[in-house]
Amino acid sequence: MSHIPGTAVRRIGALVALAFAGAWPVRPAHAQDPKPPADTAAADTTKDALAREIDRLLRDTAGVPLPDYPRAAPAQQPRTFQSLNPDISAIGELLADLSPQRAATLEDGSRFLMRETELGIQAIVDPFFRADFFIGVHPEEVEVEEAYVTALALPGGLQARVGRFHLPLGKINLTHRPEILTVDYPLVLREYFGEEGFASSGLGLSRIFTPLGFFQEVQVYALSGIEREEEHGEEEGEAEEAEVIERQRDVFEQLAFLGHLRNYWDLSSAANVELGFSAAVGSVERLVPLPCDPSENCPLDQPPPVQQTFETQAFYGADFTMRWRPPQRSIYRSFAWNTEVVANDTPEQLWWGGFTQAQWQLSRRWYLGARFDAVQTLEEHEETEGAEPAEPEWRRAASGYLTFFPSEFSRFKLGVERELGALASDDPWRVILQTTFAIGPHRPHAF
Amino acid sequence: MTTKPSKIKTLTVAIALLTAAATPLAADPLKVVTTTTDLAAIAREIGGSRVRVKSIALGTQDPHFVEPKPSLILDLRDADVFAEIGLQLEIGWAPLLLDQARNPRISRGGRGYLDFSEVATVLDIPMRRVTRAEGDIHPLGNPHYWLGPENGKRIAALFAQKFAELDPDGTREYTNHLMEFVRRLDAAAARWREQLEPYRGTPVVAYHTSWKYFLLFAGMEIVGYIEPKPGIPPSPSYLAELIERMRRAGAKAVIVDPFYDAKVPRLVAERAGATLLILPSSVGGAAEADDYISLLEYDVTKLSDAIRR
């Protein structure tokens, strides 16, 4: 916005001050240099003097000479030619399965897997928008992980985003998988949304508030859906072979909505906490087998036809983050603790899941982390037949991580994971070495 | 006779208060947010009472690595001026904050956006293709230019220009403050040069290339840096080689910013027979260094004391 109103008001203020100046034994603080309004010529001289002084200072290096400045003054050396190109970066992520006994646990059953190459293309579009593209190249497919344009400043302090993006159901889901503190997303996100977390397409609005004296941000999204996306290589269900009686979605069944409230407090210059709440609601497809009478037009050797229906599903989330990083030792010491809970509200029942994770920075380049996961699940992901809901069981896991950053752009992470509880497999240990390397400009990481 | 003026005073103060309440913007200072304390200190010198200045980084903090805390977005949301050092010093945090500030006045290209690397004299600008084999920071040149006093003047000049543009009523004040600042800095720089003259050419070592501008001004000979490349911690073999080089050159001091771990530099200094010197590289990095000129004053004095010993 322009500064003119402020200036005009200030000018009026100065005039008012001048009007009182005659009777003014003590001059008001904001008019220490009252300037007679008729003195425009003097003002111009002042301006010229400033311009001359600035010109001299910016041009002349002789004022305080430095002996060995080998470069010409920057005026003769523009160095921002490349600035119109978008920032192009790439992150490669190689996993090595070092599990001692167990068969390899990587997606394709091998011991080494180039799980993802993520290409990031980011640029300011024009004074109003910036655009971000993240393309994930996987062993068997290429997918657009995120692609969105952000309107940086709308009236009313609003910011808008259109495209496909990771959604703020908790905090961890916003970070791309190669850059999270652990090797995989938490079980709860994988179980409810898939290996790469929760992403959808649509439109989002956000606004920052401070009515209570601390930072609050509200985000609302209208989305194309909240359905779990099919994994690459994942088999389509057997229902595929059955005849599906389709039904048209109504408008609300075609949309999903998500809201997120973020609260942030600085406890000191070193410590801060954040508490977030999320809710998402949408409809998911369910295929309900129709009752079948063999005597009628329903042969036994074929699956019964299924009716496509849409049911409301909701997710509720809460996230709590505590961070500590002493400013003067910020490059050597830090600690972050993050806990998230997600409830998955389906027509049959409420499912719960969550995780808690912490990371200690041991030195400039070394970090130690741990995570505990729990999520309610149906064993083997079996489709519930008809209306008999199976009892959910808790799937639990604990994992520890040692991370080494040779520089900001390369990372080695050794992860040791153990499945816990009744659903754990016979050999519950898994050892993964993750190598991540990034090229291109620095990619800012959201706080 | 004595009561009358005081009555008038009371009355005028009352009216002044009323008008102040009615026109809250009348005395509203320009809100300036800077990335570092050095820019903030110079902005205060130039803006005086017409500006309100806040620095994002602390003087004791490594300006390369600052957390983009959401609370900082609130400061930027209302700012009239945003001032940064540039050359990717703040790349890890400032762009994020600016994007979220929803404030077009201070966005890149906005009227209130200032990147001082556009006017500073910059060292170590790569003359050939840059790769990160040169280290993971400083790809566009050495961003610690504020530690050279003549760049301090340029920073002051650009602030004066911008403040006068945004607040033309203050032009005279900004000009006077600029002239005064330059006069004081020139006088101080002349004094510093005199103070350092006997030690011209003394070999020294610094932790990070942040000290290059200052050491060139001070006429020191830089034998090397503890970091082999900007942002990359040293290996033992590199340190052994550095200590050897220091011994041969007779290096007198090892200069370290307060936010680096002093353990390795201390060891290097001991082995090479030099003095370890923890010097603030930003205003506020030491209690005595509370404005731009006193920062350099403090560093010049500490350095010449250390060499004299």
Ligand SMILES: [Zn+2]
């Ligand atoms: Zn640096």
